[in-house]
Amino acid sequence: MRLSSDNKARTNTKLPALENKGKIRIALAGNPNSGKTSIFNALTGESQHVGNYPGVTVEKKVGKIERDGRFIEIIDLPGTYSLTAFSIEEIVTRDFVLREKPDIIIDIIDSTNLERNLYLCLQFQELGVPIVGALNMTDEAIRNGILIDEYQLGIILGIPFVKTIGSRGKGVDELLQAALNLADGVIEPSTRKLNYGLELESQISSLISVLRTDQEFVSRYPLHWMAIKLLENDTDAVDRIKRRHQNSQAVLDAAEKSRLWVSRHFGEDPEVVVSEQRYAYIHGACKEVVKIDSSSSRIDYTESIDRIILNKYLGLIIFLGIMFLIYHITFSVGNPISGMIDYFFSLVNDLITHSLSEGILRDFLTEAIISGVGGVLVFFPIVILLFLGLSFLEDTGYMARAAFVMDKFMHIFGLHGRSFIPMMISTGCAVPGVMSARTLVNPKDRVLTILVSPLMMCGAKTPVIAMLASAFFAHRAGIVFWSIWFLGWVVALIIAKIFRLTYYRGEASPFVMELPPYRVPTLRGVLTHVWEKSWTYVKKAGTFILAASIVIWFFLYFPRPQKQIDDYHRRVMSLKQTYEVQASHSKNSEERTRLRLDYQHQLTEMENKLATEKLRHSYGGRLGNFIEPVFKPCGFDWRMDIALIAGFAAKEVIISTMGIVYGIGTMHDDEIPDLHGTATLKEKLRNDPMYNARNVLALMIFILLYVPCIATLAVVKKELGKWKYPIFLAGYTLVIAWLMATLIYQFSAILPIGG
Numbered sequence: 001m002r003l004s005s006d007n008k009a010r011t012n013t014k015l016p017a018l019e020n021k022g023k024i025r026i027a028l029a030g031n032p033n034s035g036k037t038s039i040f041n042a043l044t045g046e047s048q049h050v051g052n053y054p055g056v057t058v059e060k061k062v063g064k065i066e067r068d069g070r071f072i073e074i075i076d077l078p079g080t081y082s083l084t085a086f087s088i089e090e091i092v093t094r095d096f097v098l099r100e101k102p103d104i105i106i107d108i109i110d111s112t113n114l115e116r117n118l119y120l121c122l123q124f125q126e127l128g129v130p131i132v133g134a135l136n137m138t139d140e141a142i143r144n145g146i147l148i149d150e151y152q153l154g155i156i157l158g159i160p161f162v163k164t165i166g167s168r169g170k171g172v173d174e175l176l177q178a179a180l181n182l183a184d185g186v187i188e189p190s191t192r193k194l195n196y197g198l199e200l201e202s203q204i205s206s207l208i209s210v211l212r213t214d215q216e217f218v219s220r221y222p223l224h225w226m227a228i229k230l231l232e233n234d235t236d237a238v239d240r241i242k243r244r245h246q247n248s249q250a251v252l253d254a255a256e257k258s259r260l261w262v263s264r265h266f267g268e269d270p271e272v273v274v275s276e277q278r279y280a281y282i283h284g285a286c287k288e289v290v291k292i293d294s295s296s297s298r299i300d301y302t303e304s305i306d307r308i309i310l311n312k313y314l315g316l317i318i319f320l321g322i323m324f325l326i327y328h329i330t331f332s333v334g335n336p337i338s339g340m341i342d343y344f345f346s347l348v349n350d351l352i353t354h355s356l357s358e359g360i361l362r363d364f365l366t367e368a369i370i371s372g373v374g375g376v377l378v379f380f381p382i383v384i385l386l387f388l389g390l391s392f393l394e395d396t397g398y399m400a401r402a403a404f405v406m407d408k409f410m411h412i413f414g415l416h417g418r419s420f421i422p423m424m425i426s427t428g429c430a431v432p433g434v435m436s437a438r439t440l441v442n443p444k445d446r447v448l449t450i451l452v453s454p455l456m457m458c459g460a461k462t463p464v465i466a467m468l469a470s471a472f473f474a475h476r477a478g479i480v481f482w483s484i485w486f487l488g489w490v491v492a493l494i495i496a497k498i499f500r501l502t503y504y505r506g507e508a509s510p511f512v513m514e515l516p517p518y519r520v521p522t523l524r525g526v527l528t529h530v531w532e533k534s535w536t537y538v539k540k541a542g543t544f545i546l547a548a549s550i551v552i553w554f555f556l557y558f559p560r561p562q563k564q565i566d567d568y569h570r571r572v573m574s575l576k577q578t579y580e581v582q583a584s585h586s587k588n589s590e591e592r593t594r595l596r597l598d599y600q601h602q603l604t605e606m607e608n609k610l611a612t613e614k615l616r617h618s619y620g621g622r623l624g625n626f627i628e629p630v631f632k633p634c635g636f637d638w639r640m641d642i643a644l645i646a647g648f649a650a651k652e653v654i655i656s657t658m659g660i661v662y663g664i665g666t667m668h669d670d671e672i673p674d675l676h677g678t679a680t681l682k683e684k685l686r687n688d689p690m691y692n693a694r695n696v697l698a699l700m701i702f703i704l705l706y707v708p709c710i711a712t713l714a715v716v717k718k719e720l721g722k723w724k725y726p727i728f729l730a731g732y733t734l735v736i737a738w739l740m741a742t743l744i745y746q747f748s749a750i751l752p753i754g755g
């Protein structure tokens, strides 16, 4: 493989101009999935999320590096196919180039789809920014038998090209060097422009002469580009003329006249003619520089898989099946590992119980820290495995297919095809999910998507629902979890339909979905993904969840029912004395055993009673008791209510709160044979008569649907600007959750549910 050796040869003809030695700004642009983020990461050493979702990068991401003592700022722009003004990515990218005028644009090109990718490249060239092309996915291209002569291509288009493999960081140094050479003038920036043919060019020239009538406008915009945009009747360009050009009316009139002329002459809309010219030019260029090795059959291979996977009905079933498989594997592999961590924490718990004397410190450590934070960390393996599965799907190119399949389906429910992406991202975490809804340009589509995305299963609900599923549905945990995940989709889609039919009336706007070729994911890519997400999980457990656990522990621990506690101790003492006297007088070992069991039984009963009283007496307990009637129809008792209230902060907190509730409910009195000190939370719940398959099912559904966490509400406010949205979101999800949980609980009495 030749990685840019030709470009080097070209840049070695050292030209003198080396004045521009200050800070340099380089913007990365390109089609979605062309590998921008991979190259950004390779250049800056950061690990930003690489994804196979179109439009994951909506916000510009900036990285700073130093090379040979100079500062280079690298900006990762959103992925776009073109620079018209049809989507928010296009507008963001275009505005950035026009307003911020980066020194260099590196256009990342997917070599396996050269013609389509060059379309964008040419548009950048028209904008008049110095541009370097990265022929990325070189490995894929070679495998597909696509051989590109990048030197020749560079000569034809007047743009330096460098071959790269972004996912492995190959050729990235050469790419940066080429960009710096262009910035330094070692390579001459291209003055070449695509020629649109005699007829179009004559219209363009006449438009340019009208545009020239405003000097300030001339300094602001590349005129050739502006003229073409006017021919294309680009809304944003027309807008700019109206706002910025002195003689805007004259310009618009001239544009109208030219458009009319072009449509008459070509019998087509001018925008079609313009884009055909660009494609014709590109096609010609590619014919010169691309050789196809016909012995390779990879393209057909992708197509034949697609025929099955993209099938309207089969595709949907495959998507659901794949997700089921992921959850099933996750649970069968994850549960035993999770059990080991659980066991480890119970050992630590024992160690603390035996080495510290009774008191608040010991209670705090075992209840708030071990039960609270430990309880969340126990589910770490399950979360990692889930992320592993999802990252794998994303990197193979499957997720884009799933979006494609779901597109038609989403339309039935009045959602935009692109809504699938925020919703699918929300199954990881609703915060980036809500943010990625920016790719929806139509405000109604966007609000609708944001309002239903938090109903999805997410990384924080996962451990809670996983814990309940594996505690009460044993080997069926996988399918139960999958059903809950599926229910999230169903409810979200139905709610979307309801909103669409009432408040957010209108049609979802159409969109085109790019399907990247299937790729074998690189180990590094998948591991980077998983690492980022897992690290976030652990960090959250160590900071936010820890803090929340401490606060919640405080509210569940204080105030203490001192009278009952003293009472309890007195009664334990007397019970113990009675037992010892009786035991010493007992005649045979049989009676002694009976006495001991009886004694232990009474102790446990007293202990449980006190635990309940302590909890009931606390601030949290009082609140739980107060609202108990509200959730009675769902089958929840006041202790579950406490956990659910705590879950407003973040869904993982539900687990830590349950851990604390049942931690406080466990005595650590050295005098007393510890009956369930080492039992795991799952066992404790199973042994609690208040929990059964029916209300646990209702509980899981409630947790899935009810009020999104604080972070999500905050990001909804930030994205949509008004408080009314997060308030409405919190309110309606609470109502839906209550209704669904009640429905399931009441109806499950007649259904055969159990574990």
Ligand code: GDP
Pocket (backbone or CB within 6 Å): 030, 031, 032, 033, 034, 035, 036, 037, 038, 039, 049, 050, 051, 052, 057, 079, 136, 137, 138, 139, 140, 164, 165, 166, 167, 168, 394, 395, 396, 519, 522, 525
């Ligand atoms: P972006 O959408 O343009 O930011 O693209 P990403 O950087 O997220 O990359 C999309 C997918 O292509 C990821 O799975 C990358 O690992 C993969 N990828 C990126 N560059 C290459 C490459 O040169 N070769 C191959 N085979 N895969 C790549």
Ligand code: MG
Pocket (backbone or CB within 6 Å): 036, 037, 038, 049, 050, 051, 056, 057
């Ligand atoms: Mg990206």
